[in-house]
Amino acid sequence: MIDQSTRQEWMGILAKAQVEELEEIWNLLRVKPTYYFVRPPETGLIMIRGRAGGTGLLFNLGEVTVTRCTIQVKDGFQGTAYVLGRNHRHAELAAVFDALLQDSAQHLFLWEFVIQPIRKKMQMRKTMLAKKTASTKVEFFTMVRGDGV
Amino acid sequence: MTKFNIHKLPLLPGFADTVLDSQYTFRQVLDAMSHPARLIPLKIKMEVPFPLYHTTAAICLTLLDYETPLWMDLKEKEEVADWLRFHCACPIIASPASARFGLIFNAKDIPSLSQFPAGEDEFPEQSATLIIQVKGFTPEIGRSFRGPGIKTAEHLTIRGLSDEFWKFWEFNHHRYPLGVDVLFTSESTIVGLPRTIEVKE
Numbered sequence A: 001m002i003d004q005s006t007r008q009e010w011m012g013i014l015a016k017a018q019v020e021e022l023e024e025i026w027n028l029l030r031v032k033p034t035y036y037f038v039r040p041p042e043t044g045l046i047m048i049r050g051r052a053g054g055t056g057l058l059f060n061l062g063e064v065t066v067t068r069c070t071i072q073v074k075d076g077f078q079g080t081a082y083v084l085g086r087n088h089r090h091a092e093l094a095a096v097f098d099a100l101l102q103d104s105a106q107h108l109f110l111w112e113f114v115i116q117p118i119r120k121k122m123q124m125r126k127t128m129l130a131k132k133t134a135s136t137k138v139e140f141f142t143m144v145r146g147d148g149v
Numbered sequence B: 001m002t003k004f005n006i007h008k009l010p011l012l013p014g015f016a017d018t019v020l021d022s023q024y025t026f027r028q029v030l031d032a033m034s035h036p037a038r039l040i041p042l043k044i045k046m047e048v049p050f051p052l053y054h055t056t057a058a059i060c061l062t063l064l065d066y067e068t069p070l071w072m073d074l075k076e077k078e079e080v081a082d083w084l085r086f087h088c089a090c091p092i093i094a095s096p097a098s099a100r101f102g103l104i105f106n107a108k109d110i111p112s113l114s115q116f117p118a119g120e121d122e123f124p125e126q127s128a129t130l131i132i133q134v135k136g137f138t139p140e141i142g143r144s145f146r147g148p149g150i151k152t153a154e155h156l157t158i159r160g161l162s163d164e165f166w167k168f169w170e171f172n173h174h175r176y177p178l179g180v181d182v183l184f185t186s187e188s189t190i191v192g193l194p195r196t197i198e199v200k201e
Helices: A004-016 A019-028 A088-101 A104-135 B018-034 B054-063 B078-088 B164-174
Strands: A035-051 A058-073 A078-084 B070-072 B101-104 B129-133 B136-146 B154-159 B181-185 B189-193 B198-200
Touching: A004 A078, A004 A088, A004 A104, A019 A088, A019 A104, A035 A088, A035 B078, A058 A088, A078 A088, A088 A104, B018 B054, B018 B181, B018 B189, B054 B078, B054 B101, B054 B129, B054 B181, B054 B189, B070 B078, B136 B189, B164 B198
Parallel strands: B070 B101, B101 B129, B129 B181
Antiparallel strands: A035 A058, A058 A078, B136 B154, B136 B198, B181 B189
């Protein structure tokens, strides 16, 4: 049974995926579902908040563009996506995959074939970035005055 | 953990062209309000949940948003409420006293207009606008409408509207500058009735 937190997980992964990855998987799908837009992709602004300082207080970091989309698969489920940025195709594809993943007949296959590979790639990108960042780390040593004299 | 509802009816889309359709609808509503009791066509192509008319749906999509609490006399049709909440993001409230819009499907049994906010002396615009779905309109016969926007008098019969409404209207008109404004809708026509209009048998 699919619960809300599982859906949140895949929606997050689809939103953070790169649009080329989603497009590639979409092109590989042998049976493409027919769907219509309940809400065509539209771009707006949201305020992102975060704990920016060391004190841990919430801070309005700034506004970012967000594109949202809702689709309805014919004789199937309704899919929704909210993605950062202005790429309408990304929001559309993420919504379609969200709808398909809710279908228990396709869920397992799509989870293995779509979500897991994207998650792996995302993790790789994250490790790469962390490595790159780590390589620029500078260690500061303080000479201990009068040592060994 | 909450299970999400997977057996809900599919949600219908809104305007086919958000920009052009809402601009056109706004223009027709403006026309209807500036020429009270005149039949204004409003033709929009889209699928809407029963028992909403296309005209009513288009007006809702154009005028409602998250800042306009809506009250409606339809409790059992969740489909309509879901559709309005999704496309307009408007809160649907239980009491007409704090509504900015009222949506009335059963024109035979109209709630008293004084239940809706009529504005205050300093802010008469903070009043409700009612959208009432009726069967249809027959121009040139029936009650006479007088007031700003009408040269001498217009005659109009609103089919499927309770006579009680006109008693409420008399009171509403006398409260000017306070009061509510009304938009009547049929399948493809709308008629505006702002609070400035005096209606006689």
